[in-house]
Amino acid sequence: MKVYPVAALFIGLTMSTPLLAQSAASDHVALPPDYKSGIHFSTFKRGGITxxxxxxxxxxxxxxxxxxxxxxxxxxxxxxxxxxxxxxxVMEKRAEWESQSLPGGWRFGVYWPDGQPNLSEDLQRCESCHASAEDRDFVFRHGDMLDD
Known part of the structure; x- marks a missing residue:
């Protein structure tokens, strides 16, 4: 069996980067099953919400x-x-979404704690709110990622 460099690179990237999108053929934002294996970069508290x-x-x-x-x-x-x-x-960035969503190509998904999609959420609300963070590539807690 031949292993082509592009295929090997793709496999390597998807295995090493669990929180980069792995379902490019899909049009929806999936809940990454292993998101907690990535980098925890922020805890934000306001009132009774963490x-x-x-x-x-x-x-x-x-x-x-x-x-x-x-x-x-x-x-x-x-x-x-x-x-x-x-x-x-969940918010995910894809170039193919540039013309259909925020200028940065971001889309959103909301899930219940059991991992099932929360279809009652208005995802346009997510887009309109995140539009105000354009200077941070639409990620509000962008500053929390920065090294001190």
Whole structure:
């Protein structure tokens, strides 16, 4: 069996970067099953809400280099209410989404704690809110990724 360099590179990247998008053929934002194996880069508390944010090392590196997040970046946020996991929010960046979503090519997904899609969420609300973070490639907690 021949192994082609491009295939080997793809396999290597998908195995080494669990929080970069791995389902390019899909049009929806999937919940990465292994998102907690990425980098936990922020804990944000306000009132009874605690948000825990995760991403891949490549996203952290891009933020520190002052570059836009790379194609396939996924940021996952656990939303805790009064100490219990309420929902999981995911944003993913793909170039093919540039003309259909935020200028940065981001889309959003919301999941229940059991991993099932939360179809009652209005994802346009996510887009309109994140539009105000354009100077941070649409990621509010971008600054939390930066080295001190």
């Amino acid at each position: 948000e825990e944010l995760f991403t891949a090392q490549e996203a952290i590196d891009a933020a520190n280099a002052g570059e836009p997040f790379p194609e396939g970046t996924v940021v996952t946020m656990e939303d805790f209410r009064e100490g219990s996991l309420y929902r999981i929010l």
